[in-house]
Amino acid sequence: MSLQSQVAVIHEQELRKPQFNLLLWVMLALVALGISGGLYALYVGHHQAFGLTREIPWGIAISTYAYFAIISTGLCGLAALSHLFGGNNLAPLANRMVWLSIASILGAFLVIGLELESVWRMPLGVILYPNPTSNIWWMGTLYGMAVGIMLVELFLIITRRFKLAVILGVCAAVTELCANSNLGSVFASLNARPFWYGSQLPIFFLASAFLSGAAAIILFTHGASALRNSKVGRESFEGMQTAGKVMALMIFLIGIATGWKFLNGFVGSEAVSSAARLLTSGPLSTNFWVFEIGIGLALPLVILLITRLESIQALSSAALMVLVGQFFSRLNPVAAGQLIPQFQDVEGMPEYFTYAPTAPELAIVLSGIGVLGACFLIGEYFLGESFRHHHEN
Numbered sequence: 001m002s003l004q005s006q007v008a009v010i011h012e013q014e015l016r017k018p019q020f021n022l023l024l025w026v027m028l029a030l031v032a033l034g035i036s037g038g039l040y041a042l043y044v045g046h047h048q049a050f051g052l053t054r055e056i057p058w059g060i061a062i063s064t065y066a067y068f069a070i071i072s073t074g075l076c077g078l079a080a081l082s083h084l085f086g087g088n089n090l091a092p093l094a095n096r097m098v099w100l101s102i103a104s105i106l107g108a109f110l111v112i113g114l115e116l117e118s119v120w121r122m123p124l125g126v127i128l129y130p131n132p133t134s135n136i137w138w139m140g141t142l143y144g145m146a147v148g149i150m151l152v153e154l155f156l157i158i159t160r161r162f163k164l165a166v167i168l169g170v171c172a173a174v175t176e177l178c179a180n181s182n183l184g185s186v187f188a189s190l191n192a193r194p195f196w197y198g199s200q201l202p203i204f205f206l207a208s209a210f211l212s213g214a215a216a217i218i219l220f221t222h223g224a225s226a227l228r229n230s231k232v233g234r235e236s237f238e239g240m241q242t243a244g245k246v247m248a249l250m251i252f253l254i255g256i257a258t259g260w261k262f263l264n265g266f267v268g269s270e271a272v273s274s275a276a277r278l279l280t281s282g283p284l285s286t287n288f289w290v291f292e293i294g295i296g297l298a299l300p301l302v303i304l305l306i307t308r309l310e311s312i313q314a315l316s317s318a319a320l321m322v323l324v325g326q327f328f329s330r331l332n333p334v335a336a337g338q339l340i341p342q343f344q345d346v347e348g349m350p351e352y353f354t355y356a357p358t359a360p361e362l363a364i365v366l367s368g369i370g371v372l373g374a375c376f377l378i379g380e381y382f383l384g385e386s387f388r389h390h391h392e393n
Contacts, residue, residue, distance in 0.1 A: 020227055020377065027373035031110070034367020037360035038114030046117045049360045053353075056338045060357040061115035063330040064365045066183060067212075068108035068372065069143065070205055070330070071323075073180040074213020075101035076150065078246070080173030083166045089242040092235040093217050095157050096379075096387040098169065100220055101176075101213075102150050103375030105143060107368040114364045135185045142179035146172050158386050180205055187337070195265070195275035195337040204257055211250035212326050214243040215319035222316040224380050224387070232312055244309045247322060251301045258293075270344065275336045278352060284336060287328050296325010 041049035052059050079097035082090035113119045122140065131137045149172040156165035184202030191197045218240050225232045232240070265276035279288040300318035307314040339353045357365075380387070 020381075024374060024377045027370045027377065030366045030370025031374060032370075034110070034114060034364045034370065037363030037367070041114070041360050042117070046115075049358060051356050051358045051361065055341070055353050056335075056355050058334055058338065059355065060331060060334075060361050061111055061364050063334040064327075064368055065108045065112040065115070066205075066334075067327050067330040068104045068111065068368050069183060070180060070209045070326070071212040071216050072101045072104035072108065072143075072146075073176040073206075074209035074211065075104060075216055076146065076169075076176045076213075077173045077210060078213050078217065078243070080169045083162075083169045089235075089238040091239070092233075092388075093221055093239040093243070094169075095383075096221065096224070097213070097217050098150055098154055098157065099379045099383060099387070100216060100372075100376060101172075102147060102154065103372050103379070104216070105147055106375065107371035108143075110371050111364055111368040114367065135182045135189060139179050139182040139186060142175050142182065146175040146179060149175060154383075158383065177206065177209075180209055187333075192342065193337040194269055194271040195340065196333065200257065200261065204254070207250055207254050207257065208326060208329065211247060211254060211322060214246040214250065215322035215326070218243050218247070218315050218319040219323065220376055222312060223376070224384075227377075227380060237312060240312065240315055241309045244304055244315050244318070247319065248301060248304045251297050251304075251322070255297050255301075258297075271340050271342075274340045274344070274351075278336050278339060279332055283352060283354075284332055284339075287332050291328040292325050292332055294325075295321050296329060297322075300325075 037049075046052070050059060050061075075097045078090060079094045079101065082088055082094040082097075113122070116122060126137060126140050126144070130141075149168050153165050153168040153172060156162070156168065181202040184205035187193070187196040188198055188201040221236055221240055222232065225236075262276050262280065265272045267273070268276075278284055300321045303314050303318045303321075309315065335355055339355060341349045341351075341353060343349060344351075
């Protein structure tokens, strides 16, 4: 047996421990729970199982799909940058980022598939009835293409054909970035929802992608080390520090963009200012101030600045906070854009509509987490040796 094979076997044995098995079963249980929720909704009717109405057609499943899709874009983009330019600190993390990007978009696909009432129409419609004038068609097509490209890229990485893998990685990143901007445009092009409408959202989603991707690779790299009960290597830690710098920069930029969005919103149209008040002082204020701003932006930035990126525990804590905050950063605007009645001047119309996710919706959300977590664990078990090499080797 070669030395490389012996090392691979040793690492497999390190992962065969109760913690690994327990985590895998928990993640698979979350997937099963979400699929059960989707099947229940299909049986009784989505209008009965979900807390959605004619006025609020999009709920937490849509925001969760956007959440995982945006994480995937960030991971793919950072992996492509590290592979393309080489010699940078992110390179040792790039192969793991490729796999996690695939895992995250698979989680997004499961969530949106369980949310749709006639999911089988989606792939048929994309292929048989293409509509190049539709942002949603472009989004689905581009994300599907990106998954295929990344799977081939991953195969080339495993077989150590790095030059070709770099080319495909760049193609995948460009495809995902275009898909991500189309995802933002799905919301931004709806002038019937003034809080979404405008050119800022696609760019905001791209910034959120790099923030989420940097946070995800920090957290999962630390998690991979913890699974093996070993310390993070020097090169990997330097990569985590670089990801932390990306995270800090994106927090700063997103904070500025968020501030200007609300400052402009308060002096905008009545619908936009109502949505801004809904988030800052209305029913969604806790979600906004505590989770999106406090936990998702302010606290991570303070932690990164105080520790100066020298503590792996601090980096991981900040990354986890960012990912929690980004979940609410996707949910809050989706909800706020719909909770404002479109005909506010009609007598008897409430100031705000109400929306509360139902149990099947929450189960579908958990299924996305389960897919990402299970794929991470499976990847560490079968591809752990590939994650220790990058194109410079």
